[in-house]
Amino acid sequence: MDRDLTSLAARLRALPPSCGPVRLVAVDGHAGSGKSTFAGLLADALGGAPVLHTDDLATHEELFAWGDRFREQVLEPLSRGEHARYGIYDWVRREFTEQRELPPAPVVVVEGVGTGRRTLRPHLACLLWMELAPEHSWERGQLRDGPALAAFWNGWIPAERGHFAADPSRPYADLLVRQGQTGYEIHVGPSGAL
Known part of the structure; x- marks a missing residue:
């Protein structure tokens, strides 16, 4: 296990709850920057913390307009200490096809482009930003997805x-995450809050 991840997990567990009994931790960054991979590793370092992927809430028509769904299906129940139940969007069928349950665990990781948006920030214990230039991120994402999704x-x-021009996340990041040669490097972010 990456020593910085173990240390980060300990720091996150020590934070005060931010959404009812939950410490909501967002992993934001450009598409293709490694958010999903990092969120999975962080969840493991946290002892199996649940992870919500905002790709499950977004749709073809609402790439970034999932905020109301997130508030109603996730934030409101978690803030009451209840299980959240949210719809999973099927990107092939273009419809919500199933439901997933998310427990009010001590730490819940939310990953996706725009998870550091202004409407979510008041509910976050910590905002992490994947520090990779957009062009490099998008290139990685396109290689991952292949020509079928060009x-x-x-x-x-x-x-x-357009989303980040109107509602930037990086300036409010508590921590910046860079993938180094030997693992992840965690640095104090622009907000300097942690």
Whole structure:
């Protein structure tokens, strides 16, 4: 286990709850920056913390307009110490096809582009930003997704630019995450809160 991840997990567990009994931790960054991988490793370092992927809440028509769903299905129940139940969007069928349950665990990790948005920040114990330039992130994402999703990426990139222009996350990040040669490096973010 990466020593910085173990140390980060200990720091996160020591934070005061931010959403009812839950310490909500967001992992934000550009598409393709490694958010899902990092969130999974962080969840393991936290002893199996649940992870919510905002790709499950977004849709083709609402790439970034999932905030109301997140508030109603996730934030409100967790703030009451209840299990959250949220719909899972099927990107092939283009509809919500199943439900997932999320317990009010001591730490819940939320990962996805825009998880550091202004409407979520008041409910976050910590905002982590994956520090990778957008061009490198998008290149990695396109390589990961292959040519079949080229048209999707042609629409995604301007939509992501527009989202972060209107509602940037990085300036409010508590911590910046860089992938180094030997693991992840965690640095104090622009907000300097942690």
